[in-house]
Amino acid sequence: MADAVTSVSVVGISGSLRSASFNTGLLRAAAGVLPPGMALEVADISQVPLYNGDVEARGFPEAVLRLKERIREADALLFAVPEYNYSISGVLKNAIDWVSRPSSESPLDGKPIAIMGAGARLGTGRAQLHFRQVAVFTNMLPINKPELLVMGAVEKFDPRGNLIDESVRERLRELLGALARWVRRLRGEAG
Numbered sequence: 001m002a003d004a005v006t007s008v009s010v011v012g013i014s015g016s017l018r019s020a021s022f023n024t025g026l027l028r029a030a031a032g033v034l035p036p037g038m039a040l041e042v043a044d045i046s047q048v049p050l051y052n053g054d055v056e057a058r059g060f061p062e063a064v065l066r067l068k069e070r071i072r073e074a075d076a077l078l079f080a081v082p083e084y085n086y087s088i089s090g091v092l093k094n095a096i097d098w099v100s101r102p103s104s105e106s107p108l109d110g111k112p113i114a115i116m117g118a119g120a121r122l123g124t125g126r127a128q129l130h131f132r133q134v135a136v137f138t139n140m141l142p143i144n145k146p147e148l149l150v151m152g153a154v155e156k157f158d159p160r161g162n163l164i165d166e167s168v169r170e171r172l173r174e175l176l177g178a179l180a181r182w183v184r185r186l187r188g189e190a191g
């Protein structure tokens with residue numbers, strides 16, 4: 001069955017907690033342009049506490065266990081990465097730090113991912129590069145192209161953080177198509 005489309009489940013993670021976040025809005029928009037066979041659910045990282053090795057030694061918090069499980073079950077992850085002080089946001093790094101522990105049981109290990117971001121003039125380029133550095137040690141497997149850096153986000157989203165720019169929507173569609181192909185390639189499927 002050369003044309004069979006196998007399913008690809010994706011968990012989306014936004015590095016911004018604000019309700020009108022452009023980055024969370026990008027994830028919502030992604031749900032509207034999924035390629036055939038792909039499903040996307042957005043994970044909530046707002047309840048993940050600050051990483052503390054003493055807390056880890058006593059037992060992982062519920063919110064962390066839930067996030068780890070969702071990531072483990074997903075075929076791929078889609079990260080929406082806001083840029084804070086030329087890097088990724090603390091809440092995103094903190095969530096990654098928790099999920100990566102213990103490294104021998106990290107659900108990030110070998111996980112196919114795509115990275116995108118919406119911001120000001122440089123469209124989160126510096127944050128996305130930093131995120132790729134984090135992906136090296138955690139052994140996530142990012143696609144390199146296409147890139148999705150949404151510049152001038154304030155003009156491309158409405159005040160509630162909903163995407164209103166059709167060219168960004170089209171690039172989002174291309175990114176998701178590339179992620180689906182990447183997952184299927186890693187599975188050893190044709191195409």
Ligand SMILES: Cc1cc2nc3c(=O)[nH]c(=O)nc-3n(C[C@H](O)[C@H](O)[C@H](O)COP(=O)(O)O)c2cc1C
Pocket residue numbers: 016017018020021022023024082083084085086087118119120121122123124153
């Ligand atoms: C602490 C902080 C640092 C920021 N640093 C940068 C930065 O280095 N570069 C940039 O382009 N925007 C920076 N911004 C602006 C954010 O990228 C912008 O507020 C963006 O909309 C945040 O993403 P969100 O809309 O998903 O919440 C910063 C914002 C905050 C709150």
